[in-house]
Amino acid sequence: MGKLDRLFKRSYYLNEKDDTEYFDYVRDFCYTDEFASMEKNIQHGDISVVQHIYSVSYISYRLGKKLKFDKKAVTRGAFLHDLFYYDWHCPDPSHRLHGYHHPTTALRNARILSKKVGTSLSEVEENIIHRHMFPLTIIPPKYKESILVCFVDKYVAIKEIFISSFPKTKERFFSDVNKHK
Template sequence: MLKAICSKKDLSLCSYYNCISDIIDSEELEKLKQIRHHISTTRFQHCVNVSYYSYIICRKFRLNARSAARAGLLHDLFFYDRKEYNSSRGKGQPHHSRMHSQIALKNAGELTDISVLERDMIEKHMWPVTLAKPRYKETYVITVIDKYCAVLEFCVPRVAKVAEKLKN
């Protein structure tokens, strides 16, 4: 079942799914299921979380929800280990936080057609770490949702563990 963090919905049964159905089962996204992200989740699940909540917020504010769903799903489409990269990074090589959005954009463009809006969303999702300012409202949405999901992904498993301990 395809789910987002803190949601009980089966995402494959709702309108959100129509926006990403052509890419969700791709080999590239499949690979992300094997990569740990934000300590307690996978990169795939993180991308689904950002995709779904960006879609919901953009739909609510009558922005481009389809592009939000697609850019959210592709915004962290890179395959290296963040810690390994940063520890072996040479002098003058950019920090992971600045570089991975460019790699994700390149990988996303090889997987599917990327609109100008989706390009801005993927490229600048780390703003303000990446200095170029977002050009669209949807890009501001993804920058906030990405950080919001990172916090949820870190906190929710810990809160669940404490709650479980208190029960016993």
């Protein structure tokens, strides 16, 4: 199993004790009502948006640290990249073209939530959120940190769809994860 696959699995059993630095970066956001409200929303397959966010931000954090990028910006930007408070699978006219519009929604929500918890977003963090859907949205990411999160987001989406599509793979994956919980 490759390094990315190991990090993906690891993102399903994070804890404050073993992942202190990661949680130092995301603690401001991960215990808010806004974040908790997303638990019921599905991202890909049958994986929740909340789990998707943990996977993208944790893998981005580990890779950003290894590559000596701005790991705090990578982690926080990735944690807020899909901050939208609806289930995009629901056939509601306001969710139309979700893929194109949600980076702007997420950026708006991220600014509001940051202000509420007493922090503010850096330019790199804002660019990570706003450009993560490239190439669907045509303006490319500006910083190496934004390119990294854009890549990790796609890798995680593929993994989530794959796991959700094959019952045996899913069973094996969650049986491994549960051993670590």
